[in-house]
Amino acid sequence: MAVQTGLGEPRGPWFISPELDPDGRGWWDAPGAGRDPGGRRPRRLLAALAVVALSAVSGAVAGGVVAGRDGGAGPAAASAAPVPAELVTAAERTVPGVVSVLAGGGNGASATGSGFAVDDQQHLITNDHILAKGGGGPVTVELPDGRRFAAQVVGREPRSDLAVLKVPPSAGLSPLPLAKPGATRVGEPVLAVGSPLGLSGTVTAGIVSALDREVRLGNNRHSAVQTDASINPGNSGGPLVNARGEVVGVNTAIATIDGNGSIGIGFAIPIEQVQQTADTIIGKGG
Numbered sequence: 574m575a576v577q578t579g580l581g582e583p584r585g586p587w588f589i590s591p592e593l594d595p596d597g598r599g600w601w602d603a604p605g606a607g608r609d610p611g612g613r614r615p616r617r618l619l620a621a622l623a624v625v626a627l628s629a630v631s632g633a634v635a636g637g638v639v640a641g642r643d644g645g646a647g648p649a650a651a652s653a654a655p656v657p658a659e660l661v662t663a664a665e666r667t668v669p670g671v672v673s674v675l676a677g678g679g680n681g682a683s684a685t686g687s688g689f690a691v692d693d694q695q696h697l698i699t700n701d702h703i704l705a706k707g708g709g710g711p712v713t714v715e716l717p718d719g720r721r722f723a724a725q726v727v728g729r730e731p732r733s734d735l736a737v738l739k740v741p742p743s744a745g746l747s748p749l750p751l752a753k754p755g756a757t758r759v760g761e762p763v764l765a766v767g768s769p770l771g772l773s774g775t776v777t778a779g780i781v782s783a784l785d786r787e788v789r790l791g792n793n794r795h796s797a798v799q800t801d802a803s804i805n806p807g808n809s810g811g812p813l814v815n816a817r818g819e820v821v822g823v824n825t826a827i828a829t830i831d832g833n834g835s836i837g838i839g840f841a842i843p844i845e846q847v848q849q850t851a852d853t854i855i856g857k858g859g
Contacts, residue, residue, distance in 0.1 A: 659816040663764055664776045666818040670747045671811055673715040673768040674699050674724075674738070676707025683707055687767030687811030688714065688738060689820070690746035696855055697738040697746075698847060699810030700825050701729050704736050714740050717774055728854035732793055733846055734825055737854040749812055752819035754845045757798060759784055765802040765824055765839070767811025777803035779839075781821070788826060788840050797840035798822040804839035813841040823847050 670690045677683040684706035688699035712724040724738040779802030786799040813822040822841025
């Protein structure tokens with residue numbers, strides 16, 4: 574049975590892909606690597622490798638088919654369908670306003686996530702559960718250009734899983750436009766932008782799968798925007814934007830099967846809730 578889980582688990586820039594041996598094999602192919610005494614590789618590792626192998630083989634077959642049709646036109650002929658120009662433009666407009674959020678650290682609890690600028694006063698929206706998992710420690714924001722700033726916590730609203738941060742004016746972040754309330758439609762294309770696994774400026778594409786989806790996060794119920802855009806740990810607090818580059822929600826959770834990662838069902842707090850909560854927090858906290 575699928576369960577909903579928050580995306581605030583600390584995953585950071587220390588994530589490293591396995592290196593290949595000179596012969597092109599990964600460490601998992603080394604004799605005896607990852608095997609139990611009976612010579613069997615762990616089941617989870619084999620499952621992961623099956624996905625990688627299938628992807629590689631499928632790509633090769635697809636490339637061969639296209640090349641055969643076009644008389645061996647080469648790699649260009651085997652490329653995927655072009656990305657819609659409006660999504661490319663939306664990504665270009667959005668990434669400069671999205672930051673990585675690091676809460677806590679040192680010897681205590683820590684968590685990483687994402688956030689985005691909402692006004693010229695350098696207020697940032699993020700998820701409250703990032704700060705909660707950070708143990709209430711200091712919050713640092715890393716900009717797309719690599720600069721880091723200590724962030725002030727303007728206010729938190731655990732029930733809506735939202736928090737507002739503020740960085741100095743010298744950060745110069747570009748605020749993202751917000752979609753009009755009630756304007757989001759099922760089936761429209763969207764982009765999830767953030768720092769999954771510490772990989773800042775990551776953009777993934779999908780559609781709005783459903784609106785007003787009731788999900789349980791902790792002890793609270795939320796009405797969420799459901800999307801199939803790829804969302805992973807570290808995307809928490811990042812924006813879900815439409816093809817016009819307008820924020821339609823804040824990425825906050827995914828559905829998993831037995832807690833084993835994303836299955837293509839993600840949830841974002843609707844922009845109506847985000848704007849209402851952010852306005853209240855900023856009004857109280859300055």
